Every structure is written in structure tokens, then in C-alpha cells.
Amino acid sequence: MIPPGNRPGNRGFQGRAMEKRVVIIGAGLAGLTAAIKLARKGFKVSVYEKHGTPGGVARTIEDRGFRFDTGPTWYLMPEVFESYFSSVDRKIEDYLDIVPLSPSYKIFFEKDEPVVIHREMEKNITLFDSLEKDGGKKLQGYLKDSKFKYEAALKEFLYRDYRGPFDFLHWPLIRDGLRLNLLRTLDNHVSRTFSDHRSKKIVEFNTVFLGSSPYKTPALYSLMAHVDLTIGVYYPMGGIHELAKALYRIGREYGVEYHFNNEVKHIIARGGKAEGIETAAETVKADIVLSAAEYHHTDTALLDRKHRNYPDLYWKTRIMAPATLLLYVGVKKKLPKLLHHTFYLADDWSVHFNEIFNTKRWSGNPCYYLGCPSKTDPSVAPEGMENLFILVPLAPGMDDHDSVREEYADRILRHLETLIGEEFASDIAVKYIASQRDFITNNHYYRGTALGLAHTLSQTAIFRPSHRSFRLKNLYYTGHYTQPGIGMPMAMIGSELVCDLITRRHA
Ligand SMILES: Cc1cc2nc3c(=O)[nH]c(=O)nc-3n(C[C@H](O)[C@H](O)[C@H](O)COP(=O)(O)OP(=O)(O)OC[C@H]3O[C@@H](n4cnc5c(N)ncnc54)[C@H](O)[C@@H]3O)c2cc1C
Structure with a gap:
């Protein structure tokens, strides 16, 4: 469990009514x-949102009896959600029906037989034994180290905001630094334990959740193996959007005002202070402004140049x-070969990573993820x-005009048919495609990135964009650009950190 003293809201401050107005x-x-x-x-909290529903990227598309989660599909680190709900005096089970997935997921390789990852550790040990000599023993050792890192991260790292290098290099982190492998890459770390490409991929694929590659991610993040292999994979019945609905409901219970279809166009600032916001419809005064919109968008589109936190060169x-x-x-x-979560991983996946991060091409043999929530959820x-x-x-920043992305989508669907040995093109009832330009127009995401x-390493912890403005004393930022980072649990922890900061400075 998350140590109670660790939660920002539990560090001594007792709430009291302040009547200061926060615009989010x-x-x-x-x-x-x-x-x-x-x-x-x-x-007094008012939220201004561009779209008509809550959730951000965790919205839904509904059509002819299908309901698709538009963004996140993996519900990991359940204790972070549980702990958040209890920190706001709510029981998660009163709002969400969270079920464990068993088996956890399946991986198709390019040439080798597919493998299934189970909730039960004995089955995974048997699997790893079949992949390489002493594979099961190696897995157990690897997961022991992942668990240490995960617990250290929860205790020392994730629930901590950094204001300077001395904050980052506090004693427990220095003491444990070597065991945390802060300076080694994940791939280097994994290659010291595993030799078979399949075992390596099973413990490395989760870097996709971090928007990175095993060749760029610090080995600290081998903690992710503890998350999906030991803690396991969960699912909120009804879909991930149910989480957004639950948070919205609790917000209303606490008196938060929500203004949907009300896009913020400008943050008004004068004399080193944010004075409020302007939408197309209204001007709203605020004592504190917290932007939970995309960081780059906030900095470059909502603020005057002199009030930005980072220069253009930073973003470039x-x-x-x-x-x-x-x-x-x-x-x-029905497609019986799929599980709720399935991956296709190319044999030489370094080519795909290189295409994403270096050469910037539409990949010829991409790895991809396949969600099939109807395996668990009849709704x-x-x-x-x-x-x-x-x-x-x-790769972000590529041209994704209609003909390119439709041709690419068809290619992926044909590949999938071959992979599972079943044609379904003529059985498609509904099909939607989204790519880079949708992220730009819908969410203002920089260069069409999804995450x-x-x-x-150079974009972790202290090196992530600041939660507070360097120019305006009452402007703050949250969301997945800030510490601790990408993913639903991280975005929520980031908000807990910024709320702690706001409460300490403005209460
Ligand atoms: C395709 C995809 C798959 C993912 N898969 C997973 C997963 O399986 N598991 C996981 O844990 N995480 C996953 N993630 C990551 C996770 O969803 C995000 O890190 C997290 O949801 C980000 O939340 P956020 O509130 O910071 O940002 P957002 O969801 O982008 O929310 C920002 C909100 O601000 C609004 N906004 C923007 N500009 C303005 C403006 N000017 N005025 C008013 N409103 C504005 C937007 O409309 C949006 O509602 C995935 C993300 C994507 C895109």
C-alpha cells in the first residue's frame, strides 16, 4: 500500500474554508x-473544458451498440486509485466495479508461437522456463528487483515534487540510487538477466506506457514489470471512461462547478499575477489559475510570450x-484468438523504435496493441x-492526411487478420480512425503526440516541466507533462502534488 505519510494531502495540513476562487x-x-x-x-473551484464531457483523452465514442474508450485502456496500479478515492473520503467500490483480468494479456511474436501472461506467478515461471534456461528463476530475481524499485518509487519519488537538485538528491534516493539503476538504460539492465528475445520483450514492452523505448528509458522503470506481472492488470466494468465519470460525480458532490463546451482562449495576467481567464463566452476572475490542459498549449497559446515558463527552444x-x-x-x-489485451511485437522491434524516435517514418513492420474489452465487458x-x-x-509530427492513414489502417487490419488466422474485414460494422491531427485539434497536443x-532520463523527475509558473505567482500546471508523468495514475498523482503546493501557498 502507499505509505499514508507520503500522500501530499496528509502532510500535516488540515482543510478549512478559504473561499478563494480557483479556475481549472x-x-x-x-x-x-x-x-x-x-x-x-x-x-471555490470552477473547471472550464473545451469538450462537452469530462475525461480528456479518456472519453468515449458510441455507435450502433458499441462503446469505445478513446484513449487509456490499461488500468494499472490500482492502489493509486484506491488511495486517491480514500484521500477524498470516498470508497472506490461505491463508484467503480474494478475486476482483475485473468489471464492478464497475450503477446504475438513475428515468428515464434504466441505467449499468454497470467495472473498466477507459477504459470509465468513455467512460461519463462520454456523460453530460456533458468528463465523462471531469472524472472523471480528480476521481479524482486522491480518490486524494490516500485516501492522505493512510491515512497521517495512519485509523490514528491521537485524544486531543485537538492530536493531530488535527498538521502534515501542517493542511498538507493545504485540499486535504482538511475543511469543505466532499461534494455541494458534487462540484457544482464535475460537472453531470449521473448523474455526480454515481455519485461520491456511496458515502456510504451511511458511513451519511451527500452533504449532510452532509465532502468529505474523496470519497476513497471512489478506493476503488470505481479500486481496485475485490472479493468473498470463499463470502460475506463467510468473513472472520469466517477471523478466528475465526486467533484459535483464537493460543489465543483463545471463549464463544458467552454474553451479557454487566454490567461489574463498583470503585475506578476494571473487575474483570470477568458473563454469565447465570458471573462472569469480567479485568485488562482491551474492549467490541466496540455502544457505546451498553455504556455504558447494561452499566455502572453513574456509569461511563458519555457522558451521555444525548450520545446523544440x-x-x-x-x-x-x-x-x-x-x-x-467473435474473434476467439484475442484476449482482452493483446500485443503484436516484431522480432527486430528496434527498427520500429528507431522509426518513432529517430528517422520519423511510417513504420513498415510496426509493433501494435489490440484491446478487446468485449472479452470482459458485455456492455x-x-x-x-x-x-x-x-x-x-x-513518430510524432508526421503528415497524416486521410489517404495515408486510411491506407495504413487497412494494412494493420490485414496484418491482424493474418496474425489471428481469421478474416473479418467484411464483418466490420463500425470503424473510426484517429491520429496525429485529431490529437492536435481535439486536445491541442504538441506535434500530435499522444502522451x-x-x-x-533527462525528462524524468526534476527534469519534467514545473508545476508552478516562474513568472506568475498564482499560476500552476498539472497533467502528464509534469512530475511524475505519463499515465492515468501519474496524471492523478501530479494533481495531488500541485494541489498540495497550492494549498500550502494560498491557504
Ligand atoms: C491513446 C492513448 C492511450 C493511453 N493508454 C493508457 C493506458 O492504457 N493506461 C494509462 O494509465 N494511461 C494511458 N494513457 C495516458 C493517459 O491517458 C494520460 O496520461 C492521462 O489521461 C492524461 O490526462 P490529462 O488530464 O493530463 O490530459 P488530457 O486527458 O489531455 O486532459 C486535458 C483536458 O484539457 C482540455 N483542454 C485543452 N485545452 C483546453 C482549453 N484551452 N480550454 C479548455 N479545456 C482545454 C482537453 O479538452 C482535455 O479534456 C493513454 C493515452 C492515450 C492518448
Whole structure:
């Protein structure tokens, strides 16, 4: 469990009504999380959101009996969600029906037989024994180290905001630094234990959740293996958007005002202070402004140049997480070869990583992820049908005009048919494609990235963009660009950190 003393809200401050008005820009998971926390502390909170529903990238598309989650599909680190709910005096089970997935997921390789990853560790040990000599023993050793890192991260790292190098290099982190492998890459770390390409890929693929590659991610993030292999994979019945709905409901219970279809156009600032925001419809005064919209958008589009936190050069030199081609497909029959979560991993996946991060090409043989929540949840597809979510990571900043992405989507669907040995093109009832330009127009995401800033060493912890403005004393930022980073649990923890900061400075 998360040590109670670690939670920002539990570090001594007792809430009291303050009647100060906070305007939050954006009702994604980060904005929703922050709104509840601040309202609970007595702030008057209003959230302004561009779209008509809460959730940000965790929205839905509904069509002909299918309901697709538009963004996140993996519910990992359940204790972070549970702990958040209890920190705002709610029981998660009163809002969400979270079920464990068993088996956890399946991986198709290019040439070798597919493998299934189980909840039960004995089965995974047997699997790793079949992949390489002493594979099971190696897996156990690897996971022991992952667990140490995960627990160290929860205790010392994730729930901590950094203001300077001395904050980062505090004693426990220095003491444990060597064991945390801060300076080695994940691939280097994994190669010291495993030799078979399949074992390596099973413990490395999760870098996709960090918007990075095993060749760029610090070995600290081998903690992710503990997350998916030991803690396991979960699913909120009804879909991931149920989480956004639950947070929205709690926010309303705490008196948060939500203004949907109300895009913020400008943050008004004078004399070193943010004075409020302007939308197309209204001007709103605020004592504190918290932007939970995309960081680059806030800095470059909502603020006057002199009030930006970072110069253009900063953004130009960032390593962006991949963009994606997303396919939401309703199929009029069952596809028995798929599990709720399935991956296709190319044998030489370094080519795909290179195409994403270096050469910037549409990949010829991409690895991809396939969600099929209808395996668990009958509410997301009509009876006897499947709900498919396909995600292909791609280089950000590429031209994705209609003909390119439709041709690419067809190619992926044909590849999938071959992979599972079943044709379904003529059974497609519903198909939507989204890619880079949708992320730009819908979410203002920089260069069409789907996840923001990749988790490389130079973009981790102290090196992530600041939660507070360097120019305006009452302007703050949250969301997956800030510490601790990408993913639903991280975006929520980031908001807890910023709310703690706001409460300490403005209570
Ligand atoms: C395709 C995809 C798959 C993913 N898969 C997973 C997964 O399986 N598991 C996982 O844990 N994480 C996953 N993630 C990551 C996770 O979803 C994100 O890190 C997290 O949801 C980000 O939340 P956020 O609130 O910071 O940002 P957002 O969701 O982008 O929310 C920002 C909000 O601000 C609004 N906004 C922007 N500009 C303005 C403006 N000017 N005025 C008003 N409102 C504005 C936007 O409309 C949006 O609602 C995935 C993300 C994507 C895109």
C-alpha cells in the first residue's frame, strides 16, 4: 500500500474554508482529480473544458451498440486509485466495479508461437522456463528487483515534487540510487538477466506506457514489470471512461462547478499575477489559475510570450512520446484468438523504435496493441460481437492526411487478420480512425503526440516541466507533462502534488 505519510494531502495540513476562487483549465483526469482535492480544502473551484464531457483523452465514442474508450485502456496500479478515492473520503467500490483480468494479456511474436501472461506467478515461471534456461528463476530475481524499485518509487519519488537538485538528491534516493539503476538504460539492465528475445520483450514492452523505448528509458522503470506481472492488470466494468465519470460525480458532490463546451482562449495576467481567464463566452476572475490542459498549449497559446515558463527552444529540443494511429472497430462476430489485451511485437522491434524516435517514418513492420474489452465487458458491444481498439505507436509530427492513414489502417487490419488466422474485414460494422491531427485539434497536443514528454532520463523527475509558473505567482500546471508523468495514475498523482503546493501557498 502507499505509505499514508507520503500522500501530499496528509502532510500535516488540515482543510478549512478559504473561499478563494480557483479556475481549472481542462476536465481530463488531471483536472478532475485536482478539482476535488481543492474543493475539499474549501476553495471555490470552477473547471472550464473545451469538450462537452469530462475525461480528456479518456472519453468515449458510441455507435450502433458499441462503446469505445478513446484513449487509456490499461488500468494499472490500482492502489493509486484506491488511495486517491480514500484521500477524498470516498470508497472506490461505491463508484467503480474494478475486476482483475485473468489471464492478464497475450503477446504475438513475428515468428515464434504466441505467449499468454497470467495472473498466477507459477504459470509465468513455467512460461519463462520454456523460453530460456533458468528463465523462471531469472524472472523471480528480476521481479524482486522491480518490486524494490516500485516501492522505493512510491515512497521517495512519485509523490514528491521537485524544486531543485537538492530536493531530488535527498538521502534515501542517493542511498538507493545504485540499486535504482538511475543511469543505466532499461534494455541494458534487462540484457544482464535475460537472453531470449521473448523474455526480454515481455519485461520491456511496458515502456510504451511511458511513451519511451527500452533504449532510452532509465532502468529505474523496470519497476513497471512489478506493476503488470505481479500486481496485475485490472479493468473498470463499463470502460475506463467510468473513472472520469466517477471523478466528475465526486467533484459535483464537493460543489465543483463545471463549464463544458467552454474553451479557454487566454490567461489574463498583470503585475506578476494571473487575474483570470477568458473563454469565447465570458471573462472569469480567479485568485488562482491551474492549467490541466496540455502544457505546451498553455504556455504558447494561452499566455502572453513574456509569461511563458519555457522558451521555444525548450520545446523544440524535447523528446516527445510517440503519436499513435488509433482504430476503433466494431466487428459483427467473435474473434476467439484475442484476449482482452493483446500485443503484436516484431522480432527486430528496434527498427520500429528507431522509426518513432529517430528517422520519423511510417513504420513498415510496426509493433501494435489490440484491446478487446468485449472479452470482459458485455456492455461495450452488442451480443456476439467484438469491440476492438488498435493502437500503433508512430513518430510524432508526421503528415497524416486521410489517404495515408486510411491506407495504413487497412494494412494493420490485414496484418491482424493474418496474425489471428481469421478474416473479418467484411464483418466490420463500425470503424473510426484517429491520429496525429485529431490529437492536435481535439486536445491541442504538441506535434500530435499522444502522451506528451517521453520518460527519458533527462525528462524524468526534476527534469519534467514545473508545476508552478516562474513568472506568475498564482499560476500552476498539472497533467502528464509534469512530475511524475505519463499515465492515468501519474496524471492523478501530479494533481495531488500541485494541489498540495497550492494549498500550502494560498491557504
Ligand atoms: C491513446 C492513448 C492511450 C493511453 N493508454 C493508457 C493506458 O492504457 N493506461 C494509462 O494509465 N494511461 C494511458 N494513457 C495516458 C493517459 O491517458 C494520460 O496520461 C492521462 O489521461 C492524461 O490526462 P490529462 O488530464 O493530463 O490530459 P488530457 O486527458 O489531455 O486532459 C486535458 C483536458 O484539457 C482540455 N483542454 C485543452 N485545452 C483546453 C482549453 N484551452 N480550454 C479548455 N479545456 C482545454 C482537453 O479538452 C482535455 O479534456 C493513454 C493515452 C492515450 C492518448
